[in-house]
Amino acid sequence: MGVTIKDVAKKAGVSIATVSMVVNDKAGHITPKTKRKVLDAIKELDYRPNFTARSLVRKASNTIGLLVPDITNPYFAELAKSLETALNQAGYITFLCNTFEESEREKRYVNELISRAVDGLIICGLTSLETTIFASLKERRIPYLILDNRFSAENFSIHADDFAGGELAAKHLIENGHTKTLFVGSQNHYINIEQRYQGFKSIMDKHKLETNYLDTELTRVGGQKIAETVFKMDITAVFCSNDLIAIGLYDAAAKQKLTIPGDLSIIGYDNITFTSIVKPHLTTIQQPIHMLAEKACYHLLQMIHTPDYFFYKEILPVSLVSRDSVAAQ
Amino acid sequence: MGVTIKDVAKKAGVSIATVSMVVNDKAGHITPKTKRKVLDAIKELDYRPNFTARSLVRKASNTIGLLVPDITNPYFAELAKSLETALNQAGYITFLCNTFEESEREKRYVNELISRAVDGLIICGLTSLETTIFASLKERRIPYLILDNRFSAENFSIHADDFAGGELAAKHLIENGHTKTLFVGSQNHYINIEQRYQGFKSIMDKHKLETNYLDTELTRVGGQKIAETVFKMDITAVFCSNDLIAIGLYDAAAKQKLTIPGDLSIIGYDNITFTSIVKPHLTTIQQPIHMLAEKACYHLLQMIHTPDYFFYKEILPVSLVSRDSVAAQ
Structure with missing residues (x-):
């Protein structure tokens, strides 16, 4: 038998409700310390929350929505291209949405993508701290992950260190x-x-x-x-x-x-x-643009195909590229 | 009363069928010279073909599909950003699709956009010379225009000189x-x-x-x-x-x-x-990136809102920016 939410609660020394809140990102009244204990217990026990309902409701559309803040920043252009390549290999097409770092536009895009039945969303550099966006995605059981930028209260995120x-x-x-x-x-x-x-x-x-x-x-x-x-x-x-x-x-x-x-x-x-x-x-x-893209694609597809898939976050390594713009004093 | 297709045919000295073929881009058997005569007559008489049926069939979704060949080319990133800004001001959101100059992917994107009921399409740098893409858009009466790159047989195109x-x-x-x-x-x-x-x-x-x-x-x-x-x-x-x-x-x-x-x-x-x-x-x-974007937005919105809207093509001016990479011999 798999690990249950009870096991996690026991291990972390908290209530089942608390574990549920952490897993569902309703962590408003939970201290960071408690959250940390729950997440550690989840990891240690390899607990996988039951999100089965998610996959039962929706039909596959084979499309993914990708939100980026500024496509004229070559970093996001490269990241978008890498993501699109990886997703395309997996049989998905990507709708790229340029949010201009405007929260109003982010909300509109997410709503439009939802109404167009995307299978999942990758969200980069969201400026809106409003959790309404995440709430409506969760309500409709649309898998999404946060790439690059992120919020401390979010599970399912991938970023560089x-x-x-x-x-x-x-x-x-x-x-x-x-x-x-x-x-x-x-x-x-x-x-x-x-x-x-x-x-x-x-x-x-x-x-x-x-x-x-x-x-x-x-x-x-x-x-x-x-x-x-x-x-x-x-x-x-x-x-x-x-x-x-x-x-x-x-x-x-x-x-x-x-x-x-x-x-x-x-x-x-x-x-x-x-x-x-x-x-x-x-x-x-x-x-690590390509690694970020590959990880994001991997996890999102798992989330789409495996109802109980859960991951907390992935942090990828960065490196210094020493060239000619720093002089010794 | 408005100008009719008969008037155009008379003015151009061709049959009504020929005018119809030019207007509907079924110009396969028409010589460039004849086509030119028809287009000149259309312009001179300010003839507006009746595309009424187009607007009766579909409901507005307030979304536009935009196909570009390579978003990591800063030219297309800037163009996409300008287009998105102009379209957003008009109340539309833009799904950006990066085609990687692959005709297979272009076709998939167009089909996906059609099935998601976009109000219109802007197509940049299409590599596929297959007219099936245009045929299926026409069949569904989805307005589209060709931006930047183009095909000689196409009306509704905007590009620089x-x-x-x-x-x-x-x-x-x-x-x-x-x-x-x-x-x-x-x-x-x-x-x-x-x-x-x-x-x-x-x-x-x-x-x-x-x-x-x-x-x-x-x-x-x-x-x-x-x-x-x-x-x-x-x-x-x-x-x-x-x-x-x-x-x-x-x-x-x-x-x-x-x-x-x-x-x-x-x-x-x-x-x-x-x-x-x-x-x-x-x-x-x-x-002229911003002008290209503004013209494209203007014409596409006309096509969406005015059933009989017709334009042949717009050619915008370019200029030399003389800097330091050319030496006198």
């Missing part, structure tokens, strides 16, 4: 003698970008170094907009939360005859294809 | 003293790219200059792949049919310590955002 990415960037700067640094984050407070900052800061803290913080749009224009402020700061290095912002700083530096990395060292994030075109080639944190 | 783009590139090279040139086209024989070549060649012909021709993939890798061949040719300048190919040549040139434009002048096509990042900044032909 953003905290480790921030640590790698900080270590690289410290190894190169930088003590006055800046982190550039996003105006939309994505959790993955917050994690990059936390990782970065944790290493700086260890070395008793302060670090500055700025927000901007996650675009090339976003980088150009903050350049003036950045160039006036008493810093020697910037860690940008994506490559496009770094490229925007390159643009502004060229205009002001500042040299990179002579006047300012820069690290990006994502390793989009154009990081090896800019001069100097941009040092950056590589996200 | 590719022939003029080719001419501009050729004139620019000749003005800079280049007599030994190369055109790089696509392995998939898109008509728009063929037109760029024809425009380029027409100017070279006028100056009694020969030009070389090569095909490759329309990607950065496509440029890298042909680089060795290109660098061995007895030429001083290359006109690439898109910017990504040009960037691929930049990559290979850097590896082989060739300088651009010292050793080789290069012109791209599209003016994607990264042309102003590469060093030297890439001289290229600018496509």
Whole structure:
């Protein structure tokens, strides 16, 4: 016999209702600590919640909805292409929806995709913290997973190790003698970008170094907009939360005859294809795009085909790609 | 009373059946000259074919399907974003479908979009010359238009003036003293790219200059792949049919310590955002992305809302963006 919800409750030392709430992401009144205990018990016992009803209600349409925040960011274009390739091999076609980081549009897309009977959804970079989106998906028993960006209350998520990415960037700067640094984050407070900052800061803290913080749009224009402020700061290095912002700083530096990395060292994030075109080639944190896509495809198909399939989250490794945009101090 | 099909036939000096065939794109047995006469008569008389039945059959779903060949090409990412913005303002959401230049996938997407009751389709860069796709859209009276790439037999198309783009590139090279040139086209024989070549060649012909021709993939890798061949040719300048190919040549040139434009002048096509990042900044032909998107949105909405709406094609202007990748000989 399989493991039951009772076993999990016993192991975690909580009530069955609590386990149920965690599994169904209705964790509003549960402390992170309790949640952690439940998730650990689920993992240890290899408990698989019974979602059977899910597969009984719907017919297969062989289509998947994919929400991305900005398709003109080459990172999301590459990710979308990888996902589409993987899903196509599995016999699915993908409707790609560009949400422009607008929660209103995210909601409309999800509703439209639901009414068009998609078999599943992959949601990247959702800005809306409203759980109504997830609630209506659950109600209709449409499998979905959160890719790249995520919310702490969500099961079924896949992302790269953003905290480790921030640590790698900080270590690289410290190894190169930088003590006055800046982190550039996003105006939309994505959790993955917050994690990059936390990782970065944790290493700086260890070395008793302060670090500055700025927000901007996650675009090339976003980088150009903050350049003036950045160039006036008493810093020697910037860690940008994506490559496009770094490229925007390159643009502004060229205009002001500042040299990179002579006047300012820069690290990006994502390793989009154009990081090896800019001069100097941009040092950056590589996200495992193909692995993210493969894992997402694998788990989503399991969720579609196996009624009781459950996974908590997958965290994939990142790496530093050292090129020419960081100078030794 | 409005103009009738009889008036058009009389004006063009052809039968009513011939006019009907042109209007319904069943122009298989009609010579281009006859077709031209019919289209001129339609325009002169402002004739509007009666497509009333179209709007009676279907309910509005407020969704549009958009097919693009490669979302990782920043040109198509920008175009998709512009289209989505324009359509969203008009109250529509867009399902973006990435066809990877595979005709099998194009057909699947169109069928899926049909079965999901989209109100209209915008089709970019279709590789499939099979008219079955268009036939099934017509049968179901789903309005669609061809954007960017197109087929000579199609009405309802919008594209930039590719022939003029080719001419501009050729004139620019000749003005800079280049007599030994190369055109790089696509392995998939898109008509728009063929037109760029024809425009380029027409100017070279006028100056009694020969030009070389090569095909490759329309990607950065496509440029890298042909680089060795290109660098061995007895030429001083290359006109690439898109910017990504040009960037691929930049990559290979850097590896082989060739300088651009010292050793080789290069012109791209599209003016994607990264042309102003590469060093030297890439001289290229600018496509009017926002205008293409606005026109496409305008016409498609007319087609959806006005049963008898008809337009033949719109050709939008291109321009040369002269930067640093062409040297005077």
